[in-house]
Amino acid sequence: MLNYDLVVVGGGPAGMAAALKAKECGVKDIVILERAETLGGILEQCIHSGFGLTYFKEELSGPEYAARFIDLVEKTDIAVKCDTMVLDIDENNLVTAVNKKDGLLKIQAKAIVLAMGCRERPRGALEISGTRASGIMTAGTAQKYVNLDGYMPGKKVVILGSGDIGLIMARRMTLEGAEVKVVCELMPFSGGLTRNIVQCLNDYNIPLRLSTTVVETHGKDRLEGVTIAQVDEHLQPIESTKEYIECDTLMLSVGLIPENELTKNVGIAIDRVTNGASVDEMRQTDHPGVFACGNVLHVHDLVDFVTMEAQLAGEGAADYILNGAKETVYVPTTTGNGVRYIVPQRVNIKNPNDVKLYFRVGRIFKNAKVVLEIDGNVISSKKKIKLAPGEMEDVVIPASVLAGMTENSTITVRVEE
Amino acid sequence: MKRDLICVACPRGCMITVEYEGTEVYSVTGNTCKRGEEYARTEIVNPTRNIASTVKVNGGVHPVVPVKTSAPIPKTMIFDCMREINAVTVDAPVKLGQVIIPDVLGTGVNIVATNND
Incomplete structure (x- = not known):
């Protein structure tokens, strides 16, 4: 059996930033366990730019952003085991993993950071009738084919879902000579960033059809076309609007699901909205010494925020390893009008620092206010020209306010129209 | 002329209004940073993109x-x-x-x- 102070599960941007922060805080023995052949996570295939504007104040591509952290990890004595799959974590923080070189590994950890990221919602999760013809894939899979493996998965493309990966792939396929016929979005608004609609769709005259979905796929061996239809207010397809579109590829960009099998096995409480662990402001789960950060906790739109969140988790894990469990008085964060979820789900009022709450709204709001209310008093009220479900927002509880709170206090974030 | 743009300089996606005639830009409003103003001016005069x-x-x-x-x-x-x-x-x-x-x-x-x- 191996012994490490900190085991980090996942070597993407979250795992690397958490490990580096813990190292900086004085943790000695750290190991990162990564399933893929190299560190970097999904950033390796995100070759477009737009990463790092917040954190590095410059615009980087995904691999460039990852390389900065890979270089930093390599300069430390943080152990890295790639090609390594974590199979289990038990209630005593014993990690079981496997790889070709070491065989079965048992690692006893003082603390664990969960940074497994997320995966794409697959076709099976949607109710689309039709055969299992080839040419139907998630947008991220297509992105791997084009950007890492170097081949084109198709020539005539329909994209279902207007998440960022779908939008990015619409542009990428167009640049490589494919014809992207349409991007269909079930909801009446896009789940992607506005800038991506402008620079990925509008720039190339690719139509975005809102309140529209794919109802059937056609073709036996290879996809030959899809039937699309508009949906009513209950998201049900309207028969009279059915339309056939010829295509050989259907890409799905219909949401990301945090990959929490390990988390659930430990018995850690999961937030039903985020599908990630329920955590405190240092990203500690309800299992002592187990922290979670990045897309395994909740799906982020920007890697910069993943990095910052992972640093909190790394700091929290370091504090737990070096100083033991803290005195905690938890107050839950409550979602008010228009707010779909808040991370963290609870705040330790003994925390001496400002605490930032990240949240998403449930629909589009224009000229609204974001209100933070503590014990019924308005602490802050910030005007927003636009709030959209695709864009994460934040609000800060000042340390001074936190210090005046009691175990019976309430924290609410709501949108005021 | 007046044109509404969505800035693509960063993920914030500010809504910018540009007043211009031909390639002469009179005013840029709605941007929240310098990059936004630069983007709006370039977008009117000679739109550019990174690829x-x-x-x-x-x-x-x-x-x-x-x-x-x-x-x-x-x-x-x-x-x-x-x-x-x-x-x-x-x-x-x-x-x-x-x-x-x-x-x-x-x-x-x-x-x-x-x-x-």
Whole structure:
């Protein structure tokens, strides 16, 4: 059996930033366990730019952003085991993993950071009738084919879902000579960033059809076309609007699901909205010494925020390893009008620092206010020209306010129209 | 003339209004940073974009290495630039930051590798 102070599960941007922060805080023995052949996570295939504007104040591509952290990890004595799959974590923080070189590994950890990221919602999760013809894939899979493996998965493309990966792939396929016929979005608004609609769709005259979905796929061996239809207010397809579109590829960009099998096995409480662990402001789960950060906790739109969140988790894990469990008085964060979820789900009022709450709204709001209310008093009220479900927002509880709170206090974030 | 733009300089996506005549910009409003003003002016006078793609590699870990434009190029040259990028093959090892095509299409912009391979 191996012994490490900190085991980090996942070597993407979250795992690397958490490990580096813990190292900086004085943790000695750290190991990162990564399933893929190299560190970097999904950033390796995100070759477009737009990463790092917040954190590095410059615009980087995904691999460039990852390389900065890979270089930093390599300069430390943080152990890295790639090609390594974590199979289990038990209630005593014993990690079981496997790889070709070491065989079965048992690692006893003082603390664990969960940074497994997320995966794409697959076709099976949607109710689309039709055969299992080839040419139907998630947008991220297509992105791997084009950007890492170097081949084109198709020539005539329909994209279902207007998440960022779908939008990015619409542009990428167009640049490589494919014809992207349409991007269909079930909801009446896009789940992607506005800038991506402008620079990925509008720039190339690719139509975005809102309140529209794919109802059937056609073709036996290879996809030959899809039937699309508009949906009513209950998201049900309207028969009279059915339309056939010829295509050989259907890409799905219909949401990301945090990959929490390990988390659930430990018995850690999961937030039903985020599908990630329920955590405190240092990203500690309800299992002592187990922290979670990045897309395994909740799906982020920007890697910069993943990095910052992972640093909190790394700091929290370091504090737990070096100083033991803290005195905690938890107050839950409550979602008010228009707010779909808040991370963290609870705040330790003994925390001496400002605490930032990240949240998403449930629909589009224009000229609204974001209100933070503590014990019924308005602490802050910030005007927003636009709030959209695709864009994460934040609000800060000042340390001074936190210090005046009691175990019976309430924290609410709501949108005021 | 008045035109509403959505800024693509950063993920914030500010809604910007530009007042202009021909290529003369009178006012830019709605932006929340300097980059936004710059974007709006360029968008009226000569819209530019960064592009990212891949280049074939001989003998590398992966069959392709990612590349990008070192600075934005005129929007009208995007597809010509893609043709140049797709015509090139490089030999491994490729270093992050390595210039793959210098001065692409006489723009003064380089095509550079954005990963090691």
